[in-house]
Amino acid sequence: MFGFGTPELIIIAAIVMLVFGVGKLPEIGSSFGKAISNFRKAANDKDTAELPPQKES
Numbered sequence: 001m002f003g004f005g006t007p008e009l010i011i012i013a014a015i016v017m018l019v020f021g022v023g024k025l026p027e028i029g030s031s032f033g034k035a036i037s038n039f040r041k042a043a044n045d046k047d048t049a050e051l052p053p054q055k056e057s
Contacts (some may be wrong), residue, residue, distance in 0.1 A: 004012075020028060 017025065
């Protein structure tokens with residue numbers, strides 16, 4: 001996966017824990033998961049945009 005091995009992933013995880021703190025990691029993971037879910041939902045939906053009816057003048 002992009003040339004990342006176990007040592008590189010451990011170093012990245014340690015840096016993330018130092019920057020954000022251990023308490024924020026579940027919140028960040030949840031936000032990231034919701035973002036991915038919304039992106040997939042938007043990508044799978046057809047181009048169906050609901051437009052409000054226009055007023056006739």
